[in-house]
Amino acid sequence: MRAARLIKLVLLLQARPSMTGPELAQELEVSERTVARDVLSLSEAGVPVYADRGRSGGYRLIGGYRTRLTGLARSEAEALFLSGVPSALREMGLADAASAARLKVSAALLPELRDAATGAAQRFHLDAPAWYQEPRTPALLPAVAGAVWDDRRITARYLRKDTEVERQLEPYGLVLKAGVWYLAARAQGDFRVYRVDRFTALEVADGGEDGAQGPTGGGGRFLRDETFDLPAFWAERAAQFARSLLREEVVVRLSAHGVRRLPHVTERAAAEEAIDAARSGDGPDAQGRLTVRLAVESAEVAYAQLLGLGPEGEVLHPPALRERFAAAARRTAALYA
Numbered sequence: 001m002r003a004a005r006l007i008k009l010v011l012l013l014q015a016r017p018s019m020t021g022p023e024l025a026q027e028l029e030v031s032e033r034t035v036a037r038d039v040l041s042l043s044e045a046g047v048p049v050y051a052d053r054g055r056s057g058g059y060r061l062i063g064g065y066r067t068r069l070t071g072l073a074r075s076e077a078e079a080l081f082l083s084g085v086p087s088a089l090r091e092m093g094l095a096d097a098a099s100a101a102r103l104k105v106s107a108a109l110l111p112e113l114r115d116a117a118t119g120a121a122q123r124f125h126l127d128a129p130a131w132y133q134e135p136r137t138p139a140l141l142p143a144v145a146g147a148v149w150d151d152r153r154i155t156a157r158y159l160r161k162d163t164e165v166e167r168q169l170e171p172y173g174l175v176l177k178a179g180v181w182y183l184a185a186r187a188q189g190d191f192r193v194y195r196v197d198r199f200t201a202l203e204v205a206d207g208g209e210d211g212a213q214g215p216t217g218g219g220g221r222f223l224r225d226e227t228f229d230l231p232a233f234w235a236e237r238a239a240q241f242a243r244s245l246l247r248e249e250v251v252v253r254l255s256a257h258g259v260r261r262l263p264h265v266t267e268r269a270a271a272e273e274a275i276d277a278a279r280s281g282d283g284p285d286a287q288g289r290l291t292v293r294l295a296v297e298s299a300e301v302a303y304a305q306l307l308g309l310g311p312e313g314e315v316l317h318p319p320a321l322r323e324r325f326a327a328a329a330r331r332t333a334a335l336y337a
Contacts, residue, residue, distance in 0.1 A: 002038075005030070009038055010047060013061045020058040035059075138197040141181055147171045147204045148183075151221045156194075157201035164200060170222040173230040177238075184233055191228070193237055239269070246270055246295035250302050251317040253291045256284075258312030262292070265308035270295045291316070 005028055012019060012027055021032040028035065039059055042049050048062040138144075147154045148171045156167050169185040174196070176182075181196040205220035246267065254262060263271040274292040284290045296302040299321050306313055307328065315322045 006038055006042060009035070010042065010049075010061075013049065013059060018052070018058040018060040024059065136197070138181055138199065140199045140202045141196050143202050143204060144171060144183055144196055144199070145174060148174055151224055153205040153220060153222055154185075155203040155205070156199050158194060159198040159200060167194075169194070172224070172228055173233075175230070175234050182234075184230060184237075186222075186225075191233060193234075242267055242269065245297045248296050248298055248302070250294050250296055250299070250306075250315060250321060251291065252294055252306065252309075253289050253314040253316055254309070255312045256288055256290075258309050259290050261309055261312060262294075266294065266296065266302075266305045 009024060009028060012024065019027075021035050024035045025032045028038075030038075039049050039051065050060055050062045052058055052060065144154070146152075152171075154169050154171055156169055158165055158167055167187055169183075169187050171183055171185045172191070173184045174181060175184065175193075183194045183196055185192060185194060252258075252262075259275055262275065271294065274294045275290065278290050278292040282291070294302075296305070299318065302315075303321060303324055306315060306325070315325045
């Protein structure tokens, strides 16, 4: 731990002309007394760290000293590719690896390029969680992430509805969708998706490489299917999941503005499919209105979504849903009477 901190201290000073004791203490998450002791240890080991006294003083390296300890470890290199998603790095337990990787890259750059990382961070930021939701980090996420990085099998206890089941899984990849973590894993030869926050217990397998015993038996590590494409797999499963939810159908007559609004208030793919089918069928009526047959999750969900159209959409079927909209329109008109 201390050796890693000393290396980080040298890299910090190599990347910047000078740093104060409080700045180094904050970066290293130690006290200023510990920083002073670390600097003394580095000086005794031959690293030319100089302390400037006075109000504007600080620590710096003398004479353009360059350390050769800038090679990236594998975990640091992998974490660097995720550095645009800082919250995800923290939740997976990779923040320290990413920080070390960025320091090493910064230390290897020419002095005039060392502000590139700060400049990019000031201009671009990815905020993954959805609005109006307080993201919660699953307690077992770091352990799952470690198994994913290391291709290690896991034995997981998983809540499926009201039942807890046990699964032997080969964890292939993690996906963060609207603040919720999902694991893409192979179980009994098939790839499936699991919500990480539904894991109640987890055991990561030990042992060496899985050699001749096949993809699901023996050894702690599994042989990864190199043809597996996580983004493509997720896109396909997400589309299947969205379609599986749309079990009912409603008929809606839309104004031209309602046609433009529909993909923004309901499931986009279903809305666009319904609009395309209506246009290629009877098309708009004499008043320019388009009647669409829209796949929805349920009448209750359709009611909540289609209210967003206001007077730009008229529900024609089913009758019960139409009457519900009519009642809502009467109540709204009474409010504004």
